[in-house]
Amino acid sequence: MEKNLVENPAALETQRNDDSFENIWQELKWRGLVHVSTEESALEEALAGDPITYYCGFDPTAASLHLGHLVQLLTMRRIQLAGHRPLALVGGSTGLIGDPRESGERVLNTPETVAGWVRSIQDQVRPYISFEGENAAQMVNNLDWTQGISAIEFLRDIGKYFRVGTMIKKDLVAKRLNSDEGISYTEFSYQILQGLDYLQLYREYDCTLQFGGSDQWGNITAGTELVRRVENAQVHALGTPLITNSDGTKFGKSEGNAIWLDAELCSPYTFYQFWLNQADADVIERLKVFTFRSREEIDALAREVEERPFSREAQRTLAWDVTTLVHGEEATRKVIAASEALFGKGEIAEIDEPTLRAASAELPVADLDPQSASVVEALVSTGLVSSKSEARRTVKDGGAYVNNTKVDDGETPAGSELWLHGRYLVVRRGKKNLAIVRRNGD
Template identity: 60%
Template sequence: MTDIFDELQWRGLVAQSTDEAALREALAEGPLTLYCGFDPTAPSLHFGNLVQLVVLRRFQRAGHHVICLVGGSTGLIGDPRPTSERVLKTKEQTASNVARIKALVQPFLDFDGANAAILVDNLDWTASLTALDFLRDVGKHFRVNQMVKKEAISARLESQEGISYTEFSYQLLQALDFRHLYRTYGCTLQTGGSDQWGNLTAGVDLIHRSEGASVHCFTTPLLVDSGGTKFGKSEGNAVWLSADMTSPYSFYQYFLNIEDASVVSMLKVFTDLGQDEIAELERQVKEEPFRRAAQKALAGDITTLVHGADATAAVQAASEALFGKGELHGLDASTLTDATAELPGARIEVGTSFVDALVAAGLVDSRNAARRAIADGGASLNNVKVSDPDRILGDDDFLHGTVAVLKRGRKSLAAARKAD
């Protein structure tokens, strides 16, 4: 496929478009400039934001000019949620988040060379704008009866909480961003998630009314599983792109455990695999699901994209080692800590018997059950089978001086964390 819009559609990355025929024509006429904005409402971007970074990445690779906007001003306001008002971040919190997100997006786009991506902060053009100037220059182009029809606004108006004027005005700020980038860089396309449709079209309308020009926007669909639940949640916690908020190991495991019904669509969105390669993985999902080849390809590619090849190799080695197919002693301390963080277990003192450690970690119900597991050859310490029921845990058994991995059977794992 040579047409970027055709590829985006095949990959399931187009939900809505203002005028598809006009956008296709603009794309065919030569490189255009597009942008996507990311608000610093948290110290990291999350899995949902990765979709937009991948879209920008694909456009840049196709020769188009991309702008990545971090919302230093819009982050101070907060995009209206359908349910309730956001708690406003302080200026200091927002500035800290902006700095982290600016660093985070760097690896996804090429900021060097002839077609370098541009990174901007909308606080740069709004900080000095007075309320009177904003109302006269931007507000006069909007009609309240149209603004209240936006999905996010109407949902809040119908709720008990209502909506503040602050959040009601958010769409005007985002529209101002589009117009500023249109005037400054000739930007004629904005992308975002489908829940941002109202904010995106506000920018299109502002440019049309104030500049007399036609510009474009399109949205990507929200990614949901077969039950309709939004992806990117793991037991109530967002899957973050920053390693200090979601470890590379946990990130890899999340995608390794994606359901069969969704893995092919995720491969299309997040990997560079072509139609033939994905078709083969789709065949394996149907005919050999137990091999989980598609999940392994997805987890490997997306972890490399976000955390780099070295981190991916480390977490793959850890994943293999935990289940007895690799060497635990070869894992670095950080990866070992991440890999064992979510395992059940207990604090164990040096000198504790292996039998008592199995009981304390919850792998068996009693000392007798522990002895039976050892006698049956079904208990191991750091992937080494234990045959002596009187085995004692020594200092050297705690890898990197912190944790020993206990196992009963093939899949029951626990972490014996060294007591201080």
């Protein structure tokens, strides 16, 4: 995982909150990052006052973070830019349990697997918040304060503060209790572990704010209640909204796969294309949540969407900002150059193999034997045309291209010198209909 990290301190140095807002709370609301919270006026006052310590947790239930986590990482950074001190918690103990899902028990991963994921996710978190300066971030792991607790201590010292009646009313718990699968005591107890995190961080760091996705609200408020009961103290909580598309579908999915932050699980090319393809109805909200563009800049882009939607200026700005944030400027420039080259606006031979491989996952693709990989066969096999006769007409009319070179012989197999990286042909019909041919057996 470490080889995929983008150390981008320059990005942190250029990030700013928008000073046109009275305080960070007002900016968070404008960006659509407040779905639910404890008493709003008290939380706004706390964030507008002297520095406080706050935390957000990330459970290592996979080797990489995804776009849902990016919402939290950027929210952490915005609050840090307002002068407050972040604690980034990667859950070495909660990751061994896993919070309840809407359906079905989680598979329990081995301690060795979870420990490896902890290290990977810690590495992924670090570039997004600053670990230097007066309000430097700190990384914490809840395994440090849970692994030495005995079952008796856990039940006597922590469990006694939780009421079963309250616990079973939590949304996800209630759904699972009413399902055929039910819920195990292991997952049922997850909210106690997360509540313990808040209590520990309150005691050790004077942490007074926890935030996370609104689907975690039950677990988050378990912590506020535990601190109130044990320490007789009022602490704050914030739930950010779950991001959805304007049509109600789940955001952050592409062809059934999560958009991961790890370049090996989701290539920079795929990542960039995901943002570039955002709908006009969604792109302005994405700019608010996922970029540090000011209100003035985003309002100007909103006018572009309304008046000149064909320019796709908002989408290109979004794709540039987020891909640069996650993968770095060099990778983003390579992706843009590759995208242009694929459609005939650059040197296609300069596209590196990982990008071509990523493109083959996004475009129509066919695996052909190099002995029979003629243009006609390629056009038909990739679905760019419906028949060989149509393919021949396309060639005759000058509308067939291999690696951006117009072809006039549709029957002769492509020579070995044409195969990019020895494996790929880029086939195009007209200006915009693109496909990839791969050498069969590679």
